Amino acid sequence: MIAEGLVASAAKIVLATVVGLPLFVWLAQDRLIFYRQPIAEAQRAAIEQRFPAAKSVVHSAADGTRLHAWYLGVPGNVPAPLVVYFGGNAEEVSWMLERAGETPGVGWLLVDYRGYGSSGGTPSERALVTDALAWFDLAATLPGVDKARILAFGRSLGSGVAVQLAHARPVRALILATPYDSLAAVARHYYWYLPVDWMLRHRFDSDRLAPAMQQPLLALIAERDEVIPPAHAEALVKAWGGPKHRVLLIGAGHNSTDRHPLFWDAIRAFINEQLKA
Numbered sequence: 001m002i003a004e005g006l007v008a009s010a011a012k013i014v015l016a017t018v019v020g021l022p023l024f025v026w027l028a029q030d031r032l033i034f035y036r037q038p039i040a041e042a043q044r045a046a047i048e049q050r051f052p053a054a055k056s057v058v059h060s061a062a063d064g065t066r067l068h069a070w071y072l073g074v075p076g077n078v079p080a081p082l083v084v085y086f087g088g089n090a091e092e093v094s095w096m097l098e099r100a101g102e103t104p105g106v107g108w109l110l111v112d113y114r115g116y117g118s119s120g121g122t123p124s125e126r127a128l129v130t131d132a133l134a135w136f137d138l139a140a141t142l143p144g145v146d147k148a149r150i151l152a153f154g155r156s157l158g159s160g161v162a163v164q165l166a167h168a169r170p171v172r173a174l175i176l177a178t179p180y181d182s183l184a185a186v187a188r189h190y191y192w193y194l195p196v197d198w199m200l201r202h203r204f205d206s207d208r209l210a211p212a213m214q215q216p217l218l219a220l221i222a223e224r225d226e227v228i229p230p231a232h233a234e235a236l237v238k239a240w241g242g243p244k245h246r247v248l249l250i251g252a253g254h255n256s257t258d259r260h261p262l263f264w265d266a267i268r269a270f271i272n273e274q275l276k277a
Contacts, residue, residue, distance in 0.1 A: 033157070033183070033202055034123040035090035036115040044068075044118045051097045056118070057109070059138055067131055068118035070110040072100050073144045081149035081172070081275050082107040082139055084165075086132065086158030088178075092117050099258070103268055106275075109139050125160075125202035132165040149275060151175065153267075156228065156254070157183075159236075160204030167209045173216040173274040175267055178254055180228045181207035181235040189229060210239035217244040218270040220257060227254035245270065 039047075047070075048056060057071045070093065074080035083106060087093045093110040094117065100108035113128055114121035121127065140147035152171045154162030159179035166174050180186050183204040187196045217240050221233040230248075237246050249260040257263050 029199070029201060030122075030124070033089060034113075034115065036123065037090060037092035037117065038115060039092060039094075039117055041118070047094045047097070051094075051101075053101070054097050057138070057142075058118075059134070061121070061127075061131060061134065063121075065114060065121035066119065067114070067121075067134075068112045069135060070094060070097060070108075070112075071142065072097060072108040072110075073142070074105060074107045077144075079146035080105060080107050080144055081151065081271070082109060082142075082145045083151045083153050083175075083271070084108075084132075084135060084139055084162075085110045086128075086152070086154045086161040086165075087111075087113070087116075088156035088158060091155070091158075099264065102264065103271060106271060107145060109135065109142075111135055125204055128161050129164045132161050133168055136165055136169045136171070148172070151271065151274065153177075154179065156180075157204070160206050163206040163209055163213070164204075166213060166215050171215055173218070173270070174213075175218045175220070175270060176233075176236075177220040177257055177263075178222050178225055178228055178233065179206070179219060179236050180204070180232040181210075181239065182232075185235075186228055186232055189232075206236055207239050210236055211241045213240055214242040216242055216270075216274055218266065219244065219246045220263060220266060221246065221248050222252040222254055222257050223248055223250050224252060225254045 053072055055071045057069045059067055061067055085096060096110050112119040114123045139145055149172050151173050152162040152165050153175040155177040159176040162174055184196060184200050187200055219237045221230050237244055247262055247266045249257055249262055252260045
């Protein structure tokens, strides 16, 4: 009887693990994928004061959600190229205002995802991509923007947003830092013991779109990326249909790419090359 009781208890534990763990991950995946970084209005105002050349751009999404981005334009009346920036899953993008100012002659639009920065709402793959399309359309109407020379820059999670934007809109070229082929593929790497393919709601399948993409690509890959294994970035580059330039950042980790000497040099060189074409 004791043995039977032990077997029954063990079976219950196994059943609870088999059912409970996937259920927990399925329910918690939004928090696992999107580490929201909201800021208060006082913080936004302080940032605007610190960077007087940067302006808050606000618009309402189709569902009424208040969305915010930082616009750093180019002085003068001549329409200038623009880089639309999509950050990582735990990134409050205003820190990029300082680095963006180091690319003379090019404007920047730094997008706050829903639930990040000064944007309201709740993030999801569908919402972020829908918002990205709206930001592109709005950016094309901003004073001082050459709508024929809009580039997309996606970092980590944002690489999936940038690829889907470029698939749907006439983006001139793409810069992807620490990108991935598919968030589902990355999830399978870490959660190999779970049925990820039917659990994941936010897949960001860039590899599905990559073969049809004809825009030039700059891929910045961290050699020691501890978050997105470099093989996933390499797979995306391999699948890319258009011209591509791959830069391997030797010794860099996922969060140390910007400190690598090649990172910003490669970005500036790529932007200048694309704008000459």
